[in-house]
Amino acid sequence: MIDGARYCVFSVGVSECIGFATAGQRIDPGGSKFVWRVKSADGNSETVSLITYTDWYTGEPNNSSSLGNEDCVQFYHGYDGKWNDYPCTEEDCSVCEVDI
Numbered sequence: 015m016i017d018g019a020r021y022c023v024f025s026v027g028v029s030e031c032i033g034f035a036t037a038g039q040r041i042d043p044g045g046s047k048f049v050w051r052v053k054s055a056d057g058n059s060e061t062v063s064l065i066t067y068t069d070w071y072t073g074e075p076n077n078s079s080s081l082g083n084e085d086c087v088q089f090y091h092g093y094d095g096k097w098n099d100y101p102c103t104e105e106d107c108s109v110c111e112v113d114i
């Protein structure tokens with residue numbers, strides 16, 4: 015059986031990804047407050063915590079997309095892996111946590 019987290023790591027090569035979705039999400043539309051929304055392993059519960067450490071790329075978060083509000087957080091390859099806010103509706107590679 016392949017679990018979702020491991021599958022996303024091994025099915026998509028890192029070199030194919032220009033950005034990685036995270037669990038970060040804006041909570042004040044157009045503002046600068048973001049939280050981590052992390053689901054439990056069984057998916058039945060969620061932990062929400064205010065993001066206090068940030069690593070935004072210069073000028074981010076800018077909420078500037080023509081596609082809609084940039085309410086999700088990604089690690090963006092074009093920004094040396096620093097953070098970018100981008101539309102939650104955009105497909106992206108995933109950051110996964112796996113047991114080792």
Ligand SMILES: [Ca+2]
Nearest residue numbers: 076077098099
């Ligand atoms: Ca942005």
